[in-house]
Amino acid sequence: MRLHIPQTEKTPEVILDETQNLFQVKGNCLPENIRDFNQMVTEKLESYLRELEKASQEELKNKPFRVNFRLGYFNTAAAKFIADVLILVKSHIQKNSNIKIYWHYHEDDYDMLEAGEDMAGMVEVPMIFVMIAKP
Numbered sequence: 001m002r003l004h005i006p007q008t009e010k011t012p013e014v015i016l017d018e019t020q021n022l023f024q025v026k027g028n029c030l031p032e033n034i035r036d037f038n039q040m041v042t043e044k045l046e047s048y049l050r051e052l053e054k055a056s057q058e059e060l061k062n063k064p065f066r067v068n069f070r071l072g073y074f075n076t077a078a079a080k081f082i083a084d085v086l087i088l089v090k091s092h093i094q095k096n097s098n099i100k101i102y103w104h105y106h107e108d109d110y111d112m113l114e115a116g117e118d119m120a121g122m123v124e125v126p127m128i129f130v131m132i133a134k135p
Contacts, residue, residue, distance in 0.1 A: 026070040029078035064098040086123040
């Protein structure tokens, strides 16, 4: 695992796991110092994505890199962090990297669905929306 930031009351859990080909942001995102949080995460992600570009297309076909957003709530400052991650990922998608972006939302949380649609439209990046059904 390259990066693991445990979830707190104000920050999401962030995972960058090269063995699973996964980048995930999960939980509420209201960090007090978004600039530091953003820089640390995007630098690690950028470094990994550069390495991913060197992988053969055959390797990537069999194991796409997944970007998962599983957010409960995020504030406007955190929206910049999310947009920065999406812009970074988009630049590598355009280089033919096999990257899939997933935006998870609870079936009754239309605000979170709309937020994901807005982000995808603003950054102009393909996103797969995954509804989480109530248990």
